[in-house]
Amino acid sequence: MAGATRTELVRQDTSGTDAVAAVAVAISALLFGLSIVALADLVSITGSVAGVPTVSLLGAMLVLLGGAVMAFGVGSRLEAVSTTPDTTAGLVAGVAAGGLWFAVGSGIGNVLVGGLGAAVVGLLVGAVAFAATVIPREDIGSTVPIGALPVLTGLVFLTGTLGPEWVFDLGWEQGASLTAEFVIPVATLFSAMIAGWAAAKAYGGFGARGRHLGAYTLVYLNALSIVAFLFVLVAFTVVKGVPGLLTGAQFGPGAGPSTTLGLFGLELSVRLPFSVPFVMNGVALLNDYQGVLPAIVGTVWLVVGAVLFAVPLGVGAAVFLTEYAERGRFTQAVEVATNGLWSTPSIVFGLFGFAFLVPRFGNGKSLLSGMITLGFMLLPLVLITSREAMLSVPDEYRDASAALGVNKWQTVRSVVLPAALPGVVTGVILGVGRIAGETAPILLTMAGGTFIPGSQTVDVIGGFEFTASPPFVANPELLQATSALPYQLFALITAGVGLGENVANPDEFRWATALVLLMVVLSFYAIGIAARYYFRRKLRYE
Amino acid sequence: MSDTPQTRQASEVDEPAETAPTTTTTTRTTTTGESDERVREEWRDHEFAGPAKLSVEDLNVHYGDDHALKDVSIDIPERSVTALIGPSGCGKSTFLRCLNRMNDRVSSARIEGSVTLDDEEIYQEGVNLVELRKRVGMVFQSPNPFPKSIRDNISYGPRKHGDLETGLLARLLGRADEDEREELVERCLRDAALWDEVNDRLDDNALGLSGGQQQRLCIARCLSVDPEVILMDEPASALDPIATAKIEDLIDELSEEYTVVIVTHNMQQAARISDQTAVFLTGGELVEYDATGKIFENPESQRVEEYISGKFG
Incomplete structure (x- = not known):
């Protein structure tokens, strides 16, 4: 034939x-x-x-x-x-069919004869399938x-x-x-x-x-x-977490707690049209429903602090490496160090923070130590991605700028950085996704406890105080042990002591915590993606 | 013809590969089947009326071990179009980039010799590169507008030089030069023959323009810092014939006010637009430099004639 x-x-x-x-x-x-x-x-x-x-x-x-x-x-x-x-x-299809039928055949053989016979039956069936495919x-x-x-x-x-x-x-x-x-x-x-x-x-x-x-x-x-895996993961968490999240939730006008908005001395009291105790309460004896607000706020501040610490440092280093430094031993050494830092296990970062930062910032676990530790973790990724983004900015832009007599720093600031911004933002998004869910480092540097009263919600902005002596400004909130969602989840799972006394349905509480963590991380993603989209549109003509 | 200060001893142009018999007359060599010939002084000493805007003497450029330009000496007259032609890799772009020290940006480049702009040496200690490049502007082979609005592309240079105040602080202090900026943008776009096509969309991103418009925008951007010399590195090679014709008309107009030096692969283009033509041939040597008509009709060098008629290169 x-x-x-x-x-x-x-x-x-x-x-x-x-x-x-x-x-x-x-x-x-x-x-x-x-x-x-x-x-x-x-x-x-x-x-x-x-x-x-x-x-x-x-x-x-x-x-x-x-x-x-x-x-x-x-x-x-x-x-x-x-x-x-x-x-x-073809041979590949033959091997695939043979392998699959071997598995099926040995399964059947196991039921029929058992023991070594199963393998014999499997081999026989596999061989037949192979021949039936190839010949x-x-x-x-x-x-x-x-x-x-x-x-x-x-x-x-x-x-x-x-x-x-x-x-x-x-x-x-x-x-x-x-x-x-x-x-x-x-x-x-x-x-x-x-x-x-x-x-x-x-x-x-x-x-x-x-x-x-x-x-x-x-x-x-x-x-x-790949999409299916993400879907399964999110769907699983949502299905398990929603009941806990919506415990005691009310929607409709006037359902929520009243919030006071102060503006130019004029105070306006507004009642939110919804009430979700799980994300609005802490844990307290007299609460109808317990919540995780302190941990949410702690996570947000933690990420914001880490980004504020790592982005200027990382982008600055990337500018130096791409625009100023001659390619040579030094840049190679920095590259190796950066990649090494990126693959360092997070628990090592945590230990470093515990041994180096904690004794230097108030000698106790604190939000500030956590921010800086996670900032160190974020740094290499920001550096690597910013560097890639800047390298991919066409040299024609630099030439054009130089030919106009514009000096290097102005060129970097006005031409290279704006063109590289979407790439830099991508790096920050990826990094934030990683650090926001990081448990080990904050366990050692800033962990605040399993059940946190709403009154312990960290208030970084309100915490600033002016003092009479240098450095003239203090912020005790930054030096407090603070909870964050991943740590709280970890603590609830491994050492949920007293969970039953505080929360009516511990299992729902845990899943809801996981769901909120997922939502916080995904909303950081959404912010980053929106920012990237905005900067890209500015660079393109459509 | 041979008594200008640029005359040099013939021994300076020793070529290791030189084997052909040389003649001492000013007529070109008539050896047949042998394209090697001595590059004669006289062929490169084009005389023109008026002072030289740029004067290059004994310019040598090495990229690492590669000797890209060999002993190039040439005077470029003011308010005219000088075309540089030659086969690929002959060093004409390198030469062009030496005129505003853009080759400084190539770390492996080593430049020896002298280039003077209005009798001031540009290769000496203490030259202000910002000032030099403002006076000697450059337009590149492929259009390279910044990914910014048309208006920002034009005002970029003056703004960075502090000639225009348009920042937030200036606006807050009421010192913003909005009117000056609008004038500048309009003047440059008009000079680059682009105003009529884009005046209703100055805030659009420059990357949305067509290739020819982008290249004219780059010329307009170059004009924005008030240059005296405009260097163009094959400005029309990426454009279609209609856009090319527009650029050529523009170059013709620009030469009334500016000194234009243009590298081109298109010999018809060189013949159409330039007042004088310099021919570089493989190996980075300047072979002949003369009025354009003379070069294209009756070149002294046989190699140049062969190159122009398409036999070689």
């Missing part, structure tokens, strides 16, 4: 048969999404969707998917469908062994062989076991992915175009799964 048997410049009308492949691609995408949602516990494996038990639904769809893929392949081989297949599906023409090889996998998986689900209550003991000394809650979504995920690849190949009519579509589907799924 020749390789690419037919080549046509214009594909004939094959809408009917193409529809089979297109439906298969759609089913696999749907299954992919469903299994991700099931993994995140958003859809229960034991429950049902639209009146149908989830497992049966997944099983039926898998059988449909596998059947469609196999039918298309066989139809193509029987020349019922117009395609342009190669002689073989026949491409349209059979890349559909039948692959399509049979979801069919088998689906049948197992449908017949209840692997029902919602199924547990497989791995026999490890830790007592690890695979439960249906995990195995079913994962098996669905893999079956859907591989069948989706085969379906995409079939949709492209095999051959070069089919390979292209298959590869496209796989890399697209890869990109999708």
Whole structure:
């Protein structure tokens, strides 16, 4: 049999048969999404969707998917469908199919014979799958062994062989076991992915175009799964955290506590139209609902302080390295040092802060020590990204400025820095994302306790005092032990002593704390992204 | 012709690769099939009326071990267009960048020789580079406006030199030169023949202009600091014929007020717009310098004739 048997410049009308492949691609995408949602516990494996038990639904769809893929392949081989297949599906596809069938075969073998026999059965099944993929023409090889996998998986689900209550003991000394809650979504995920690849190949009519579509589907799924991971993480936290966050929350006019706005001696009392005790209260004996306001404010001030410390220093160093310093030993040494600093474990930064900063700032854990420690952590990333951003500013701008007789510093300030600003902001965003959730350094340098009364909310601006002797200004608030969300969460989880006495539902309280931490970090992200967007628009002409 | 102060001894132009027989007459060598020839003094001593704006003597430039310019001596007259032509890598851009000391920005460059602007040496201790580059402006090969508004592009130079006060402080103190700035922007854009096209969108980002408009904006920006000499490094090479024609008309107008030195690869362009032409050939030597008509119709050097007629280079 020749390789690419037919080549046509214009594909004939094959809408009917193409529809089979297109439906298969759609089913696999749907299954992919469903299994991700099931993994995140958003859809229960034991429950049902639209009146149908989830497992049966997944099983039926898998059988449909596998059947469609196999039918298309066989139809193509029987020349019922117009395609342009190669002689073989290729070694890589063979190894993949063989590996998957080895796993399935050894699973079956384990149930049937057990022990070493399982491996033998697995090897045998894998070898058959490998041969079935590599030896026949491409349209059979890349559909039948692959399509049979979801069919088998689906049948197992449908017949209840692997029902919602199924547990497989791995026999490890830790007592690890695979439960249906995990195995079913994962098996669905893999079956859907591989069948989706085969379906995409079939949709492209095999051959070069089919390979292209298959590869496209796989890399697209890869990109999708990154978004899916983020989605799972956020969705999981939101679902768990929202009840705690909204405990005692009230919305509507006049629901909130009154706030006094003072302006030019004129005081105006405003009642907020909402009340969310969890983010508005501290912890106190007489509170109806307990909250984490002190930790939120502490986190915000911590990040602001670290940014104020690190950004001028980092950007200044980057300007020196890119614009002034000759490339040589010194700049290389600075580069190595910066990269080293970036990969230093955060607990080491924390120890440094504990041993070096804490004794020098009031000899106690304080907000200021935390700010500076996190500032040190932020510094290398700001430096690296600012440097990259400045290096990518075209030299033409510098030449143009120099040719006008403008000196170097003015050029840097008026041309290079504005052009590099979006890149610098990106670096700060990334860095803030990292430090805002950092627990170890603040544990050692500024931690304030697990349950903080609302009265201990740090007030940096109001804390400034003028004194009669140098340095003429004091801020006791900066030198106080302060709580921050990551530390509070850590403390609630590891040493939630007294949690039950203070909070009605400790579990909800913890998850709500995690959700608030996530929201604080994401809102820093949002601010950074908005700033970057603004600066970019200023530089571009649209 | 040969009694100007720039006349030098023939021994100064020793070329190691020189093997062809040399003639001592002023007619060009007639050796056939042999393109090597002695670069003759007379071919480079173009005489013109009036004083020289820029006078270059024995200029040598090395980039590391690479000898990019060899003993270049040339006088450039005031208020005229001088074209520098030659094949790629012959050092004409290097030469151009020596005239406002832009080569100082290349750390590996070593420059020897003398360049005088209005009889003042620019390669000496204590030269004010800011002042020099204000007097000798430059326009680059690819249009490079700043990513700022058209107005800010023009007012950038004067503002940085303190000639225009437009900062926040000046505005607060009521000392902002808003009117002066508007006048300056309009004058420069008119001089660069761009005013009619952009006067209704001075606050738009300059990167939104077309390539030809961007290049004229760069010329306008260069005019904003009141230069005496304008150096142009292939200013039209990235532009289409219509934009090129506009730039050429503009150069013609500018030469009534400014001294223009232009590097170009386009020989027709050099023939169209320049008053005198200097030909650099491979190896960084200035081979011939004369009135443009003479160079293109009856060059002394055989290599120049071959280069111009497209046989070599």
